Amino acid sequence: MRRLCAWCMGDLGDGPDPGESDRPITHGICEPCSLKVLGNTGIPMREFLGSLGVPTLLVTEDVVVERANPAASDMVGKSLDGITGKRGGEVFECENAALPGGCGQTPLCSACTVRRTVTETYQTGDSQVCVPVTLTVDTEGTPGEISFLITTEKVGDRVLVQI
Template sequence: MKIICSFCNTVISPGRSAEDQVSHGVCKYCYTRILTEYGFNLKKFLNMLEAPVFLVDEDVNIIAANSLALAAVNKPIEETTGHICGDVLECINAFLPEGCGKTPNCPDCTIRTSVNETYKTGTQTNRRPTDIIRKNGESEETARLLVSTRKDGSVVLLTLEFCAGV
């Protein structure tokens, strides 16, 4: 099924053939513009949530984050928005030449597979456990996370609960 933006007619998801049915959604650009133009305060909404939440697109690029998520990764909003999740989390795979999402380990990434599954099917995931190895200066550390996802329009709310101890 081919999916196009209802507002700007950009192809969001190409179909497999010219004869595919067409559905409508909202592209990332229009989604952001709609939120801004209609006065919806995305930051206020995200900060009402009681867990670290990132708003991500289909490629796990961060569109927005709440204050708990920023605190969890110890980064300002400027170092998260527009960046891919593995870079922000400092996953060791993101430091490889291929980068986040393109290494041989990435297809097994619980964060990436959860976001992709939710984006494609609309099915939410709830508290999937995973460990990621993160850069910590010159050394590495294992971070235990619980991953939850929920689709909202053309974006996914990605909740990452950082667990104490490994």
């Protein structure tokens, strides 16, 4: 799979094979673009995220949402302000986020695919492509499951999560 910078379209080389995906190209961000975006020397992060056509979150090492794009807001049915500063489990209404300690602090959280994938990308710098996720959620008292794919890319000391 070829990888391209989502902003400048520069070649990032070959990425991991996502298996049966029909997408021969995936996107990340090159170091010069990440410095412009995160260093406030060029394109503001809000504009960068807004230019991406898929739901995207910029998260900290502890999976706290620092920024999100409108597509992510639409996906979870919450305002951008309602996402920002929240942990991933709170954003997606994971049933474990309601337990004492909250998202990331329960014994069950060590098995969370989102948390493990973000942590791996943060620690190694290696992108993860089309990782399948299934979360048990509790939306307004109604339990259920949601499934989606995530792709992660390290950008400075943050991780971009595309859904």
